[in-house]
Amino acid sequence: MAKLQEIEKKGRAINSKFAAYMEKHLLYELFYEIAIQLMIQKPEDHIVFMKQYLQLAAKKLNISNIILIAPTSFDRIALAKVLQEELGVHPLTLKDLRNVCSQHDDGCHCKESEDLACAMRKILESEATFRESGWILVDLPRTKREAQIFQRIGIIPTHVIQLIVSNDTENSKICTDIFACYKTCDPTSTSKNMKHRPYLKNLRDLREVYGHCLIEVEVGIRSIDELGKDCAKLTKIKKHCGAPSLFRIALVGSRGSGCTTLAKYLAERFNLVHIDYDQIMEQARLQQNFLGKMLRTFEDKWGERPKPKLRIQVIEKYISEYECLKRGWVLTGYPKTVEDFKLLDLNPTPPNRVIFVEVNGDVCRERLLNRRYNFVTGSKHILSRTNYADNDDCKLTIHSRDLRLVVERDLQEYEENVTNMMQYAGESAIKIDGNEEERIVREQIEAIIMRPISSWHSRVPKPPPVIDPMNIEFDPYDEPDSRVGNGMLLVHPVILIHRASYFRNITPFAWCHI
CATH class of the missing domain: 3.40.50.300 (P-loop containing nucleotide triphosphate hydrolases)
Known part of the structure; x- marks a missing residue:
């Protein structure tokens, strides 16, 4: 039984990679274009036609x-x-x-x-x-x-x-x-x-x-x-050609911008999985494993957040689960920095829709500072919208994350990182005005995510180029490499070789004498 579950899990991971790969390289659109030309041209040998037309079809996308x-x-x-x-x-x-x-x-x-x-x-x-x-x-x-x-x-x-x-x-x-x-x-x-x-x-x-x-x-x-x-x-927005796709939405906004409320609405409207970063991070801290231990270590240090590589491990654990791969997801509270954004894009199923919700900082500050929680029922209340005279039994308190010091720190962190994240996302991201009425904001987001998938692959960071050691010029005055001796050739210190190309010209007989 465990073996079958492991095989099923591997199959889901492969399918998710295939889906993201096909979206990235527009394979659905490519074969849709080829199918249209086959119906129009009606060639006698369709295999030869597709081979000849494939390169032109890729350019026409x-x-x-x-x-x-x-x-x-x-x-x-x-x-x-x-x-x-x-x-x-x-x-x-x-x-x-x-x-x-x-x-x-x-x-x-x-x-x-x-x-x-x-x-x-x-x-x-x-x-x-x-x-x-x-x-x-x-x-x-x-x-x-x-x-x-x-x-x-x-x-x-x-x-x-x-x-x-x-x-x-x-x-x-x-x-x-x-x-x-x-x-x-x-x-x-x-x-x-x-x-x-x-x-x-x-x-x-x-x-x-x-x-x-x-x-x-x-x-x-x-x-x-x-x-x-x-x-x-x-x-520049390509029309949808009928390709199956799942919504993988990243709602980016400061605390108090209403992203969580919008995410809950989208999750219900489109049957998505809502992933709230703060909530899953709290769950990960309580787990008795290596990741939970590392997160608790950072929690004990005042004012220091977990490193980006730890944060992405928590996110990857959730977006790779079966429900997220099957239904799609909407993510809130993450990414927080451009480093988080790049690590998220390197995942096999990165977000294919990025939406920045722009709300005035004073509005966000007022919403957070005026927010209270009922410690009995867990309900959330806004001071300006609640009439306490009619409800004397209401037990309201301030959440620790809504203290002024924490609120100011979170808003400042967002302001310092949002510009870099927008520059990194480029044209693949959409900005909406969150100061409008809730109904209008919902309609705008629905219209955005119903459009064809944007070119999210254009922002995916490329891995560093592979360096061929044979093309590197060595200087005898450089610091010695620590890798020398670990599967590498040891050279007598008297011999000074300025270029690696010299090694390629040495015959096997000469190597024996060295």
């Missing part, structure tokens, strides 16, 4: 192919140029494709939509820059049928951006003098509505075709540069 949908009055060309600067994509317009159609007239008497699709395919086949950097279509597809023709021929976007332009924004783009052209800018103008009606009709059809990769962006009062940068950030 990080390439953005965008279709821009916006009213005709909006300056789409200017926005496309901003996206070209931000992402490196090359804009293509209706005029560009028509020019290609006239230059490559192969006698194919297709309709215009099919002609444009053929021209687009010829551009992608002949111009390597479009395949390697991506493209953005500005004026098309214009109708549902045209979009279906583009899809059938293999022109499939990764993102479709629909710009929502309000009447006020549209008028401000067109007019320079609102009194001189009031009739033109009036939303109730009949001529304007007649021009706008075909766009609205085609918009519904295009949204139906591209619903799986559609992104709605409201223009508002932003400039073209600001709008382009925001759209570029959205295109």
Whole structure:
């Protein structure tokens, strides 16, 4: 029985490593792309096709192919140029494709939509820059049928951006003098509505075709540069291709930021395991093993926390358990420093969603100092929200962790380390404003974790490079290496050798005489 449990445990560990490895290298997305091209191309020998297309498919995972949908009055060309600067994509317009159609007239008497699709395919086949950097279509597809023709021929976007332009924004783009052209800018103008009606009709059809990769962006009062940068950030988020994945969430915030409350909500909402660092650390201290003994040793020293390598051992013990591997988890109270963050990323199942909850320090301080616990029932109360006159039997006391000295120390520690952790996490982390209402914060976090997995692998620290001893230059005045004599060659002190390459030129006969 014990043997079977050991085999089952090893199998779970291997599966968890496989899942994290597939997420890291986007293997689901890779084979999803290959499957799409197999259905489009329908090669006779699919094995040969996959071998030849594999390298190109791997490159296409990080390439953005965008279709821009916006009213005709909006300056789409200017926005496309901003996206070209931000992402490196090359804009293509209706005029560009028509020019290609006239230059490559192969006698194919297709309709215009099919002609444009053929021209687009010829551009992608002949111009390597479009395949390697991506493209953005500005004026098309214009109708549902045209979009279906583009899809059938293999022109499939990764993102479709629909710009929502309000009447006020549209008028401000067109007019320079609102009194001189009031009739033109009036939303109730009949001529304007007649021009706008075909766009609205085609918009519904295009949204139906591209619903799986559609992104709605409201223009508002932003400039073209600001709008382009925001759209570029959205295109860096890859759409979910149906790959199975588990939520492994790290909620990072100071004490009093509400991370624990949010974690309990997420655990109930998505059936996750909530791992609270302070709670499991207290449990580990009470255990009669080597780790518990080491933790109690640090506890006896006032003001000194356990070392990062001890802290990560406690975390790894919990996130490698069966329930966490099966259901996913949400972690609070950890990491505390950037060293903790790096050690957590080296785990086989690191967090694939990192969320920083930003709350004003004064708000956190007020929440913690006004918090009381009922030592009979264990319930938690806030002084400003509790009416004690109606409940004289309420036995409230201050928790030792909510003393002012401890609170100030914890808040200061977080402020000193949060900047470095954010820099280390980079674009793989999301920041939210925790000062909003609880309902709004919950909705924001739900929207964040429901997105596809971010590029957490970009922040995983690389192991130090392996140094080849044969490439190291030795100096006779260096301090002697302590490893000499432990399986290494002992050299007579009279012999001075300046370069390790000298050893490679010594014959076996010469070695015997040395």
